Amino acid sequence: MKTCLVVDDSSVIRKVARRILEGFNFRIVEAENGEKGLEACRLELPDAVLLDWNMPVMDGYEFLRNLRRMPGGDQPKVVFCTTENDVAHIARALHAGANEYIMKPFDKDIVTAKFQEIGLI
Numbered sequence: 001m002k003t004c005l006v007v008d009d010s011s012v013i014r015k016v017a018r019r020i021l022e023g024f025n026f027r028i029v030e031a032e033n034g035e036k037g038l039e040a041c042r043l044e045l046p047d048a049v050l051l052d053w054n055m056p057v058m059d060g061y062e063f064l065r066n067l068r069r070m071p072g073g074d075q076p077k078v079v080f081c082t083t084e085n086d087v088a089h090i091a092r093a094l095h096a097g098a099n100e101y102i103m104k105p106f107d108k109d110i111v112t113a114k115f116q117e118i119g120l121i
Helices: 011-022 034-042 060-069 087-096 107-119
Strands: 005-008 026-031 048-054 077-082 100-103
Touching: 005 011, 005 034, 011 026, 011 107, 026 034, 026 077, 034 060, 048 060, 048 100, 060 077, 077 087, 077 107, 087 100, 100 107
Parallel strands: 005 026, 005 048, 048 077, 077 100
Antiparallel strands: none
């Protein structure tokens, strides 16, 4: 069974993501900010990360930079979630090591399409 780490400061978004991804037989680990997400990655690297970009304590950009520096940190597929739709913002995230992005709010069809694109389902 594949593992997906959902890193988002919104418990509602984490719950929605959990419901969608458990439908694809992912085991879900949750973190409410990037710092807690990195702690989870130190315990066990996930197969996938659904990553919010704007969070307190440590944002998605810092999380991603730190993840990619960890041993094996280049392996998880990272899909970042954002409400920002400007090209420079998206380019910065992809340059930092994200594999794909989705806009909030998202639904099952959007998550399915993006996870299929990067080979997770």
